Amino acid sequence: MATAKIQLPIALDAMGGDNAPLSVLRGAELALIRHPGIRFLLFGNRYILEPLVKEIPLLKASSEIIHTEVVIVMDDKPSVAVRRGRKSSMWMAIESVKTHESCAVVSAGNTGALMAMSKLILRPLPGVSRPAIAALFPTLRGECVMLDLGANVESDEHDLYRFAIMGDAFARAVLGLNRPRIGLLNVGSEELKGREEVKAAHQLIKTLGNDLNYHGFIEGNDIAAGTVDVVVTDGFTGNIALKTAEGTARLIRTYLKDALSSSVVSKAGALLAGVALKTVKGKLDERKRNGAMFLGLNGIAVKSHGGADAVSFCYAISVAVELVAHHINDRITKEIKLTAPQVPNYAAELSQVIEGESD
Numbered sequence: 218m219a220t221a222k223i224q225l226p227i228a229l230d231a232m233g234g235d236n237a238p239l240s241v242l243r244g245a246e247l248a249l250i251r252h253p254g255i256r257f258l259l260f261g262n263r264y265i266l267e268p269l270v271k272e273i274p275l276l277k278a279s280s281e282i283i284h285t286e287v288v289i290v291m292d293d294k295p296s297v298a299v300r301r302g303r304k305s306s307m308w309m310a311i312e313s314v315k316t317h318e319s320c321a322v323v324s325a326g327n328t329g330a331l332m333a334m335s336k337l338i339l340r341p342l343p344g345v346s347r348p349a350i351a352a353l354f355p356t357l358r359g360e361c362v363m364l365d366l367g368a369n370v371e372s373d374e375h376d377l378y379r380f381a382i383m384g385d386a387f388a389r390a391v392l393g394l395n396r397p398r399i400g401l402l403n404v405g406s407e408e409l410k411g412r413e414e415v416k417a418a419h420q421l422i423k424t425l426g427n428d429l430n431y432h433g434f435i436e437g438n439d440i441a442a443g444t445v446d447v448v449v450t451d452g453f454t455g456n457i458a459l460k461t462a463e464g465t466a467r468l469i470r471t472y473l474k475d476a477l478s479s480s481v482v483s484k485a486g487a488l489l490a491g492v493a494l495k496t497v498k499g500k501l502d503e504r505k506r507n508g509a510m511f512l513g514l515n516g517i518a519v520k521s522h523g524g525a526d527a528v529s530f531c532y533a534i535s536v537a538v539e540l541v542a543h544h545i546n547d548r549i550t551k552e553i554k555l556t557a558p559q560v561p562n563y564a565a566e567l568s569q570v571i572e573g574e575s576d
Contacts, residue, residue, distance in 0.1 A: 224254050224255065225252075225254060225255045225256070225320050225321075225538060225541055226255075226256055226257070226258055226307075226318065226319045226323055226376065226540075227255055227256070227319055227320060227323060227534060227537055228246060228257075228258045228260060228311075228313045228314060228319035228321065228322040228323070228344040229241055229257050229258065229259050229260065229310065229317070229322075229324070229534075230260055230261070230306045230307045230322065230323070230324035230325070230326050230331075230419065230542055231259045231260055231261035231266055231282075232260075232262065232265075232288045232306040232307075232326070232333075233288075233289065233306065233307055233324040233325050233326025233327070234324070234325025234326055234513060234521065234523050234525060234530075235291070235325070235523050235524045236267060236325075236525065236526060237261075237325060237326075237527075238261055238265060238266055238334070239269060239337070239527075240325070240525055240526050240527050240529075240530055241259075241325065241360070242259075242266070242269055242270060242273060242276060242339035242528055243257075243273070243453055243527035243530075244259050244525070244526075244527040244529070244530025244531040244533070244534060245276055245530075245531075245534065246258075246273050246275055246276045247527060247528065247531035248526075248534040248535060249276065249279055250275070250537060250551065252307045252534075252535065252538050255279070255280070255331070255391075255534075255538060256279045256280060257276070257278050257279060257280040257282075258280070258281055258283055258310070258311075258313055259281065259282045259319065259403035260282065260283045260285060260302040260306040260309045260310040261282070261283075261284075261285065261306045261545075261554075262285065262286050262288075262306075262309075262407060262417045262472075263282050263284040265557055266282050267282060267368075267532065270439075271280065282507050283309060285304055285306050285309055287302060287304045287305040287306070288306060288307075289302050289304060289305050289306070289307045289308075289326055289327050289330045291327050291523060292327075293327055293328040294329070295327075295330050297334070297385070298327060298329075298330035298332070298333065298334065298337075298553060299330070299333050299334060299337060302330065302334070304509065305535070307324055307326050307327075307330060307331060307334060307471040308334055308338070310322045310324065310336050310340045311325060311331075311335055311339065311408075311516075311518060312338055314339060314516040314517065314518065315338050315339055315542060316365065316452045317517060318529065319361060320517065320518070320537075320541045321342060321387065321516075321518070321537035321540065321541050322335075322516075322519070322537075323508070323517060323519045323530075323533050323534050323537050324518075324519075324520065324521065325402045325520075325521035325522060325523050325524075325530060326523070327523075328367065328520060328523070329571070330509075331518065331520055332348075332350075332368055332511060332520075333515075335348075335511050335514055335518040336461050336514065338516075339514040339515045339518065340514070340515050341513055341515065341518035341551060342513055342514065342515050342516060342546060342553065343550060343553070344379070344383050344552055344553040345379055345383070345514075345549075345553065346375065347367035347368070347372070347379075347381050347382060348364040348368055348450070348511050348512055348513035348514050349364040349366075349368050349369065349511075349512050349513060350364060350365055350367050350368045350452065350455075350509045350510070350511060350520065351363065351364035351365070351387050351509060351512045352364075352459070352506065352508065352509035353367055353382060353391070353392075353504065353506050354440060354448070354459070354462070354506070355441070356441055356442065356443030357441065357442055357443045358442075358443030358505075359392075359443065359444060360486070361390070361440065361443060361446050361448055362384050362387050362392065362397070362446065362447045363420065363440070363447075363450070363453060363458070363459065363512045364380050364383065364384050364387070364447075364448075364449065364450075364455065364512060365380060365450065365452040365455050366384075366452065366455045366456050366459050366509060366560075367452045367455065367459075368451075368452050369451060369452040369510065370451070370452055371451060371452075371453070372414070372451035372452065373414050374414045374415075374416075374417035374418040374420075374421055375421070376419075376451075377414070377415070377418035377421075377449055377450075377451070378413065378421040378424075379420055379501075379513070379553065380423055380449045380450075380512075380576075381399050381401070381418075381429065381431070381447070381449045382425075382429070382511055382551060382552050383512045383549050383552075383553070383555050384397075384399065384447035384448075384449055384512075384525065385397055385399060385429055385430075385447060386448050386501050386545065386548040386549045386552050387447070387510070387512060387549075387550060388446050388550075389548060390539070390540065390543035390544075390545045390548055391424070391539055391540070391543070391545075392446065394446055395444035396429060396430040397443060397445075397447050398444075398445040398446060398447070399429055399430060399431045399432060399446070399447045399449060399450050399526060400432045400433065400434070400435035400436075400439065400445030400448055400449065401415065401418060401419055401422065401433065401434055401435065401450070401489070402435055402436075402448055402449065402450035402454060402458075403415055403419075403434040403435070403436065404436070405434065405436060406433065406435070407434070408434070410434070411434070419433070419434065424450075424487035425500070427546070428444070431495075432444065432445045434498075434523045437458065440458065440462075441462070444529050452547075465484055477501075479523065494564070505561035507521055507522050507525055507530070507532045507533045507536075508520070508521060508532055508533030508535065508536030508537070509531040509536075510536065510537075510545070511551065511554050512549065513547075515538060515540060515546065516546070517534055517540050517545065517546065519534075519536050519537045519540070520533075521533035533544070534575050536550070543565065543573045544545050555562045
């Protein structure tokens with residue numbers, strides 16, 4: 218990813234994640250080496266953060282701590298987090314994007330809480346009904362964009378239609394493609410197959426004509442094959458596909474490690490094939506693809522894996538830098554069709570859910 222050439226303030230939820238705050242701070246240090254022009258607003262407990270930051274001179278010179286003792290824990294319900302966490306490190310970091318104190322927010326904290334807070338604080342872009350989680354996925358041809366990865370368990374044809382447009386903008390910005398190929402994930406390539414909302418979305422996307430390079434239906438095996446550059450699906454299916462792929466990658470790494478250490482001959486072969494094995498290991502390293510954006514919000518919010526280490530969190534920060542540098546939301550706003558079906562009042566809908574959900 219390109220190095221930032223201008224100073225960009227990035228907000229970090231320093232207390233969010235399984236390995237926070239140390240993984241967040243060390244990840245920020247690595248990010249400063251990759252992107253010397255950025256600086257950080259660190260939201261969290263000053264009495265915990267200050268001694269750690271003092272041990273990282275590069276970060277100390279390029280960051281500011283904004284104190285709060287309230288933390289959203291990983292098992293908090295989104296409704297509870299929203300009602301009780303308005304002074305939390307997560308909420309305050311997101312709010313800094315709304316007030317333009319920062320250009321983007323990155324958090325490894327509770328996904329549901331981060332999405333709920335981001336929707337309420339940043340609000341959807343014009344023409345967007347439901348934001349989607351988008352991230353890069355490895356393929357035989359390089360990388361593709363996949364969305365939604367879990368923001369919406371259910372998505373109708375109009376949601377999928379907008380996901381296709383947002384995914385197109387994301388791929389143009391992050392992958393540098395002029396006309397990314399768009400595919401709609403289905404159980405088969407035939408037009409008669411699939412759920413009704415998927416078939417309806419297929420017809421809607423086709424109406425965009427030359428405005429979108431639409432490939433049509435794709436199947437699960439097409440994702441890794443790199444048949445398309447953007448994979449569009451609902452959050453339930455996308456999340457399962459993502460977690461399955463991550464688990465398969467770990468399985469392959471374990472198999473390789475066990476096989477190459479099973480005997481003296483295997484160990485000798487591993488030494489001879491060291492460069493090739495290092496390349497494979499690098500391609501299977503999911504840390505390098507950490508960082509998923511909540512596409513469709515009026516502000517950049519990036520979700521890191523909850524268990525991210527320093528290297529992984531650094532890559533999530535890099536995603537945020539790249540999206541800011543390429544003005545992703547301006548691209549989405551330009552591409553989204555305002556003539557799409559009426560957008561519901563999502564903030565009101567979310568507020569009703571929060572009020573109705575018990576503690």
